Amino acid sequence: MADEEKKDESGNDAGNAGGGKKLLIIGLAAGILLGGGIGAGAFFMLGSSSEEHVEEEVAEEEPEPEKQKELFFVKMEKFTVPLMYKGRVLRYVVMDLSLEVDNNEHKLEVVQSLPIIRDAMLRDVSKNTIADHDNPNVIDFEEFTSRVTRIGNDVMGEHLIKKTLIVESRGY
Numbered sequence: 001m002a003d004e005e006k007k008d009e010s011g012n013d014a015g016n017a018g019g020g021k022k023l024l025i026i027g028l029a030a031g032i033l034l035g036g037g038i039g040a041g042a043f044f045m046l047g048s049s050s051e052e053h054v055e056e057e058v059a060e061e062e063p064e065p066e067k068q069k070e071l072f073f074v075k076m077e078k079f080t081v082p083l084m085y086k087g088r089v090l091r092y093v094v095m096d097l098s099l100e101v102d103n104n105e106h107k108l109e110v111v112q113s114l115p116i117i118r119d120a121m122l123r124d125v126s127k128n129t130i131a132d133h134d135n136p137n138v139i140d141f142e143e144f145t146s147r148v149t150r151i152g153n154d155v156m157g158e159h160l161i162k163k164t165l166i167v168e169s170r171g172y
Contacts, residue, residue: 074101075097079097079118081093083130083136090136090137092171093172094172097148097164097166099163100161101161109160110152116155117152117156121147121151128147141166141169146164149164
């Protein structure tokens with residue numbers, strides 16, 4: 001009978017009843033402390049002092065830095081160019097080009113004229129090689145991009161295309 005468990009008046013274990021109440025009290029105390037700590041941290045972090053107002057006023061009076069000019073590009077994907085040497089095609093190069101323009105209106109004009117620009121460029125690269133004069137296996141990218149810009153502006157009749165960028169180039 002010494003091994004019998006102690007029971008209180010309601011029939012519950014007397015040893016476990018006190019432990020549950022202790023855990024409940026400790027949990028509530030921890031919750032209150034944690035909530036109070038978060039609240040105090042938010043108050044101090046989000047609270048304002050007179051020094052912060054002065055710094056904010058000074059920051060507002062400083063002139064804003066210049067905004068960067070917005071860039072507009074017209075994509076020309078999969079433009080195939082023959083790499084020629086002495087009238088023979090050495091290989092074909094597939095390029096993805098981007099034509100830089102000033103604003104959205106110019107972009108729309110260039111997009112509408114893109115088939116005509118592509119035609120003029122294909123005619124030009126079929127007659128004149130894009131290869132470097134010193135090494136026919138290497139593309140002269142600087143000369144090619146300036147030609148593309150010049151041809152595009154000649155087709156448009158205005159100086160709408162500011163620069164040509166070669167986004168990707170693959171040789172076959």
